[in-house]
Amino acid sequence: MKINAKTILFLSISLFLEMTVIAQEKVHTYVDPMIGSEGVGRVFVGPSCPYGMVKPSPDCTAGPNSGWLPIPKEVTGFSQVHVSGTGGGPKYGNIQIMPFSGGLDKLDQTSFRAEENVKLGYYETVFKENGIKTEITTGEKVSFYRITYPKDQVKALKIDPGFFLGEQEEPDGREAQQFVGSQIEIVSDTEIRGYSRIRGGWNNGRAYTVYFWAVFDQPIAKHVTYKDGKFYPNDRAQFDSGKKTAALVSFGNEGKQELNVKIGISFLSELKAKNNIKVEIPHWDFNAVLATLENKWEQLLNRIRLSADTSVDYKKMFYTGLYHTMIMPVDRTNENPLWTNNEPYYDDFYTIWDTFRTSSPLITLIDSKRKVEIINAMLNIYKREGYLPEGRSGNDNGRTQGGSNAEVVLADAFVKNLTGIDYELALKAMLKDATVPPGGNEEKEGRGGLLDYIRLGYVPYGTDRAGNRTIDYSYNDYNIAVVAKGLNKMELYERYMKQADSWQNLWRADYTDKGATGFIMPKDANGKWLDDIVFGESKIQKPTFKYTPVIIESPWYVCHWCVFFYEGTSWEYSFSIPHDVPELVRKSGGEKAFETRLDTFFNSNLYNVANEPSFLTPCLYHWIGKPYLSSDRISTIIKNNFNTSHKGLPGNDDSGAMSSWLAFHMMGLYPNAGQPYYLLNTPLIKQTTMTLENGKSFTISTKKRSDKNKYIKAAFLNGKPHNKAWISHDDIMNGGELLFEMDSKPSAWGTTILPPTK
Amino acid sequence: MKINAKTILFLSISLFLEMTVIAQEKVHTYVDPMIGSEGVGRVFVGPSCPYGMVKPSPDCTAGPNSGWLPIPKEVTGFSQVHVSGTGGGPKYGNIQIMPFSGGLDKLDQTSFRAEENVKLGYYETVFKENGIKTEITTGEKVSFYRITYPKDQVKALKIDPGFFLGEQEEPDGREAQQFVGSQIEIVSDTEIRGYSRIRGGWNNGRAYTVYFWAVFDQPIAKHVTYKDGKFYPNDRAQFDSGKKTAALVSFGNEGKQELNVKIGISFLSELKAKNNIKVEIPHWDFNAVLATLENKWEQLLNRIRLSADTSVDYKKMFYTGLYHTMIMPVDRTNENPLWTNNEPYYDDFYTIWDTFRTSSPLITLIDSKRKVEIINAMLNIYKREGYLPEGRSGNDNGRTQGGSNAEVVLADAFVKNLTGIDYELALKAMLKDATVPPGGNEEKEGRGGLLDYIRLGYVPYGTDRAGNRTIDYSYNDYNIAVVAKGLNKMELYERYMKQADSWQNLWRADYTDKGATGFIMPKDANGKWLDDIVFGESKIQKPTFKYTPVIIESPWYVCHWCVFFYEGTSWEYSFSIPHDVPELVRKSGGEKAFETRLDTFFNSNLYNVANEPSFLTPCLYHWIGKPYLSSDRISTIIKNNFNTSHKGLPGNDDSGAMSSWLAFHMMGLYPNAGQPYYLLNTPLIKQTTMTLENGKSFTISTKKRSDKNKYIKAAFLNGKPHNKAWISHDDIMNGGELLFEMDSKPSAWGTTILPPTK
Structure with a gap:
């Protein structure tokens, strides 16, 4: 080819067009x-x-x-x-x-x-x-x-x-x-x-x-x-x-x-x-x-853009994660056969127990207007049918797996300042869950075993899923307290903040397993810890089996639904106290013991990547001042379990729960739903830019990131040192840039100012 | 007219035809x-x-x-x-x-x-x-x-x-x-x-x-x-x-x-x-x-035929009574949008609290096949939706006014030997009512205030309709006991027979009003009798009003639905213990005091003809050996309140409740629903003949009945003296004739063998 001015002009135009194409790259592909x-x-x-x-x-x-x-x-x-x-x-x-x-x-x-x-x-x-x-x-x-x-x-x-x-x-x-x-x-x-x-x-x-x-x-x-x-x-x-x-x-x-x-x-x-x-x-x-x-x-998807150098596989994993998060619940506005339909109506909450942790906060971050609609639909369901949905499909509430986790969704919206929601009504709906037993069908809505929970401070063994119900209700109560405080109802705040400690009533302090001490364990209504738990309904015999912190399911002849922990072991659930990790650390024997316990958990295959109750657990190192260990765990978990193949998700996606867990971590953010901050970890993406609904944008950038340089050495928010391993929702909403300087070894960053707690 | 053989023949034929017409008289007219x-x-x-x-x-x-x-x-x-x-x-x-x-x-x-x-x-x-x-x-x-x-x-x-x-x-x-x-x-x-x-x-x-x-x-x-x-x-x-x-x-x-x-x-x-x-x-x-x-x-209607001499007004009142009884509940078989419909489906139970006393037993007597269908529809509702209906309309359970009175309907079918019903399932459904609180909406189905009722033996004041709920549940428990016994579940029988005494826990023995002593009165959860009861929800003030046995409603500013007795006074409800009248008589101070109390009730306008809880009360004289006083009361009540005019019913007909009360009494029978007998009183009709579904017929006849001869002197069942002022369902089903010899003054008939009791 003969190079001349015309050719140069042509090449320049081509290059310009190509650049434009890149700039306008369709992320949905x-x-x-x-x-x-x-x-x-x-x-x-x-x-x-x-x-x-x-x-x-x-x-x-x-x-x-x-x-x-x-x-x-x-x-x-x-x-x-x-x-x-x-x-x-x-x-x-x-x-x-x-x-x-x-x-x-x-x-x-x-x-x-x-x-x-x-x-x-x-x-x-x-x-x-x-x-x-x-x-x-x-x-x-x-x-x-x-x-x-x-x-x-x-x-x-x-x-x-x-x-x-x-x-x-x-x-x-x-x-x-x-x-x-x-x-x-x-x-x-x-x-x-x-x-x-x-x-x-x-x-x-x-x-x-x-x-x-x-x-x-x-x-x-x-x-x-x-x-x-x-x-x-x-x-x-x-x-x-x-x-x-x-x-x-x-x-x-x-x-x-x-x-x-x-x-x-x-x-x-x-x-x-x-x-x-x-x-x-x-x-x-x-x-x-x-x-x-x-x-x-x-x-929707291009509200979050990844730097051009991001691998196609990562782009696929990330955008598919966002996609999976936003296909449910389902918008049925003007399609509600149950009551007049001039209000938003959503169905297929399937279930909030699965989605409250990551899907729901991700929708808030990308599409808060939609989140407000979804929450108003939930409140309308409460108004017309008496209870918030926990699960709901085919225009009917049901089923609950653990808590009345709509409380977390409402508190999450409240602490993240979503507007257009009647929070007085929201608090009323939450209090209905917390005070009025759901009755004959304890799987449908509300809180099964509620009266015992209130009376004893825990759900006693014998009630289905007593263990995770106690844990979930404790967190739900914390969420109620948060909203009550925000609405200046201090009496309610104090009552529910106290009740949020209920998980401690099932903490069996002297129980030891694999070197760890203290576990959430079954207790009967008389306050007696149970080593052997009953199954079956025979009145003559009382067959039992030994319950330990590694039991995931009872024997096959016991109903899957009636076990102590829903889809999990005590090892998993005994880490699942999202509102009071410091107390959990203390109860587990202090920072050192807790670190060992976490290590045992991940190294001995006790961690179950497929199950939502363990979603936060890899981040718990943050609370003992070692966020780099969280990042290490997360990086390994993703590498071993997530990819772009047809089998690229390690558990039921549960309306995008699994996918949104991944998407958050790829950006270096992880929400603690119901609380107004995100934990910070080493991002998988060099640079992520969010276009916010308020017109601002927020960028998470890394400097010197490489396979070797996988540790955060320092962080800067809009140029100023940011020494916390977490960032508030407001900081993101204010727009700007969070820059991570990366290094090949762990640093002191994020080790002193621990994440917020109740 | 010239009389000749032809004319005589013509007249004879005319007379014959006319007689045939009379014999085939269409009662529906x-x-x-x-x-x-x-x-x-x-x-x-x-x-x-x-x-x-x-x-x-x-x-x-x-x-x-x-x-x-x-x-x-x-x-x-x-x-x-x-x-x-x-x-x-x-x-x-x-x-x-x-x-x-x-x-x-x-x-x-x-x-x-x-x-x-x-x-x-x-x-x-x-x-x-x-x-x-x-x-x-x-x-x-x-x-x-x-x-x-x-x-x-x-x-x-x-x-x-x-x-x-x-x-x-x-x-x-x-x-x-x-x-x-x-x-x-x-x-x-x-x-x-x-x-x-x-x-x-x-x-x-x-x-x-x-x-x-x-x-x-x-x-x-x-x-x-x-x-x-x-x-x-x-x-x-x-x-x-x-x-x-x-x-x-x-x-x-x-x-x-x-x-x-x-x-x-x-x-x-x-x-x-x-x-x-x-x-x-x-x-x-x-x-x-x-x-x-x-x-x-x-x-349907001609299954019960009245003697030819019956006045047109009485015929109208009687057949219209039957008619009103059989227009609800509504047969919606093959019209159920909730589940597959190869089973009977009925809707518009509106409500069983109203209809269990007389409508339901009347249908059993005339059309037991229909009754079996209705009961199977109720059991299907229990199977598919979790609770028997109490009220139900528009394909949804709700509301309860008092007890879970489906129990009475099921027990009534059981003691009257209706076949084609799974009574084991029926008992299960009844026990659901009696053991599992209905939850968030205590008006929908089941028993509101159940946990307190079980724990304290009564529903304490503060729970809506605590008074009549306690009374209704006591009777419902008796009905459970009856079926349990029949199914040879003696442990259940004993438990529920004991619980059937719960009404006694609200019997305030020393309370006196208008010369009567002992009333069902409000008691709080601590066991304290309440003379002044709280209304309103103010946390600062505690406004109260004085509660007495003649209070029918709380002040206008208290919700109609939240009062101690549903649509009634303590005077009314303190007579409403259909399973244990002898104990009620004893608690009221014995036969003499009870008679005076009944007289005061009727003579002082404390009796409310319009309300179902008092349906049995005019018959209570039977239990003190004075059935003629019952007959006197009934005769007066009918004369003063029922007629063929547009205003000929003294209360809401409630799906035929009022009408069937009248129809029963016109025949001289009165059921005590859930129990296998009918009380006998002076019939308003000279002769009533029932064509029974088993092919037999049963006639209730009177001899020498006149306005003056209004008292039963003696009764004969198939020619044999029948000295009881009640007759068993079986006696009727066996066919034959019950003959009353009437007299102008009360006799000793029915005074010694009192009606059955628990």
Whole structure:
């Protein structure tokens, strides 16, 4: 190439354009919905808008919680509502469709995938047997399917509102979804309407109804309707008689191969579902729907930008983490069938016990307006139904796993100065949890075992999950105290601050295990520590088993739900006192003993990365003045457990709980939910810039960061030394820069001014 | 007239035919739905099948519980769902229609009635302003309207799913129904579909949805739809956006003047409502629908026949009493939106506290198969929702007024040997009430104040309705004991039999009022009797008022719901111990003192005929060996309070509670619900014959009965002397005849063998 002025000009322009492109790099492209899809992560892989109501996905058998399973598992169909990252019995999987070729004479149209292609907002698969390609994108309340049939094949489609996930033979199986009713009507040659009514599922909820309106861009040539095992070629409708209904329709084998299908859903009615299509996707442009969705995500995700040198893997892990955090709870404003709907309404809190620690604070940091909406929805649920949600799905509260952790969410909003929330009402709602037993169904809401907790200062063994309930309620009480103090209700403040020490009543000070002394252990209502705990309901025999701090579950014949600690051991829970780590350190024998105890915990595989109660534990070294040990642990945990693979999440993602834990740590921040600060650790990212909703920006930068230089030598906030290993929420909101100077060895930074405590 | 053989033959045949007619006299013609419609009775006046789901009636303003008010009150329209005899805030009033003449430009089509004509299964009115005649009859799930417009007038009709009874401005007013959503679609020129979704009402229930499908026998000529204050002449549908919707349609002013309208309703879907029409009323024959309804009632009502000499007034009072007893609860089998519906499902238990005493036993006597269905529906509610219903309406439990009185209903079925009920399950359900507090909402179900009741043996003052709760729970516990014993669970039997004495813990033995000693009185949790009781929530002042046995309500500024006794005084409730009258007599100072006390009660207007807790009290003379005094009281009470007028019921009919009290006493029987016998009193009817479901019949006859001979001299059961003033359920079921020999003065009959007791 001959270099001349023109060439230079051209190269300059090219370079400028390229730089512009880099500057405007679309961060949403780093989202990989497949991260955490296999193994234990169970994330939803289909397209979803932020907090989107409709979540279309393949259902690979009726078993998996998110609907999806990896190839070669068969595909039953594509249903429109799913949850992400959950354990236990499935929920949803409503209004299934399935493209096929052939006669309209068979309800089961199960197929196998030859390939699959997933990116943010987009799902595509080609079936092995018939070569049909299905592409899916989505609006907030409308799924969009582009189905391409092989040439000259019959273009057939099943619409099956009788399908749902988690079906079991047993009529009232715990955690199983149960069929209540369904209906289908072929309205015109391009429209089908109907609904699916299902009860139960993981939260044992009351019946919910998903209404739909489906529209096709080709006319139906032939149809049969279906009910309860029989086909009706002459009937255009099957009314709800408590039996499963469906329709099989054919669009012939001529004309264009591409069939487009829009499925509006609603929790109010079929006409509302139709209107959702009209309002949201009045056209047939698949790519425009996808572009709109991408843009919504881009607006949210690019509020946090990572320095250009960040590896693609880290970008994927980070932005996918943010993405997973913002697909639940689900925005159902104007879709509430329970009360008039001019207020924000959210569903699928699944569950707050999982999400209060990291997902909820991350939403506050990125999208506090949304957080305010979510909290107002929670307060509306309290106003109309009597209790805040802990878990909630299908428009019904349930279940609680431990505490009434909505208290933490409310306190977190309060201490972070979120406005637009009636905190007097919030305190009232929290006090309801803390004072009024939830009654007959202690799993639904509120605090099970509350009366004993108040009377004895702990939940005695014999009440399900007595151990973690005591711990959770203690923290919840601290959160109540915080809000009470802020509202200048000092009497309440003192009462609940005192009650926040309740965890100490289950602290068995002289119990020793693996060199550590003092554990949260089961105690009966008479105050007696229990070494052997009873199981079973026999009145004649009293079978027992030995309870130790490493027991994670009782024997198989004891109900999983009735154990002392929910999904965890005493080793794990005995670190889980987020409001009073100094007292925990003291009770554990002082700083040295506590350090040894933490080391034992991590080095002996007692730490369970998959479980939320241990989320804060790697940071506990901060409270003994050794934040570098926290950073070491976190770095190792991430390296060993998180990656960009399909198995890249080490536990159920639980509505983004696991993902948001990762995203926070990658930035070098970690929240202690309910308290107005973030712990500081070595960031994985060289520079992170947050665009704040108040118009300011906040940057976390590192100097001399390398694999070797992994320790913080010094920190500067807006140029001034910042010697604390934590930063207040206000400091971030004020904007500016936090700079870490890195070094190859631990320093004295952050060792003297310990993190705040109650 | 010239008498000849031919004439004699003719006369003979006429006489024979007339006799046949008398023999086949249709007893349903004696039902007068207007009895108890005015004043406090509040009965539903429109047509209804037995336990019928659809109950069409005019709504005269949005205020009245049954919809109807007497002329000259205006009519807003005719809605399809109502309840009968209730107090408190209204429920239902859904899917209103209103015929009118004129332009389709005004939602309010209120008219005044020129006349009104009501009989069983039939309602008719003519509007004053426009001369439109509306006739209504009904199937189980389909209303049928025959509307006759004046010649050449525009035949217009409003269909208004936005209407409901009990609307208030206040968004969450206690007991007020609240609008959630509605929808309307003009499907074809003869069909309209839609729904109304409402929450709240007297039982503070969750949202329920009434779907409808309306069909016309003339084509719609013109229409406008309506939403939220605006008319839409070009839109055939208004989807649910949380705003009120309606349609105004015109059938022109030509052609036939008579417009027939069928409105199917459903709690599942519009198509189900359509199918309900197809199954039930596939034709347009108004008179055939009416005849079917009459026949259904005839089959039930003629199971009890009164001797020919019975006065028309007595026949009316009696058969209307039976009729009122069997219009609620409502059979919603195959209409349950909460779980699969292959089991009986009943709703509108409104409330069992009202109906357990007389309505429920009367249904058992006439129609035990139905009773078994109702009980199985109750047990299904327990299985699926965790608690038996006490009150239930709109598919949601609530509210409790006193005890968990489903216990009485279950025990009553058990002691009367009803088969087809899983009594082990029933006992489990009863024990749930008795052992597990209902939690946050103590009005919804179960037993409020339960823990104190168990701990202290009474509900202490401070808990709402502590007095009657203690009394009710005592009786409920007796009922549990009865079933436990029958199932050979002697440990349970003993525990609950002991607990059934709990009422004694509130017996203030030394308290004297109007010469009577010993009253159920308020006691605090420390065991201190309270003469002055606190009201209000002020923490600074402790305002009190003096509580005495004649206080029926606290001052106006104290919540009606929070008083010591629900709707009653201590004088009333201190007689209300149906399982242990002998102990009550003893505690009241013995037989003489008890008689004086009863006399004081009735003679000093302390007795409240309108309230269920005093239903048994007139019979208490039986337990001191003076059944003739019971009969005297009953006779006087009926004479002074019951008649065939519109004001012929002295209290809220409460789903037939008041009416069934009357019906029982007219036959000379009175049940003590939960116990297997009936008290015997002087019948008002000379001879009553019951055709029993087992094919046998049982007759109660009197000999020499006259106004003067009002006392039972002797009784004979199947010819053998029957010296007890009570008869067992088995004796009746075995068939035969109970004959009373009457006399003008009290006799020794029934004075020595007192009625059974615990």
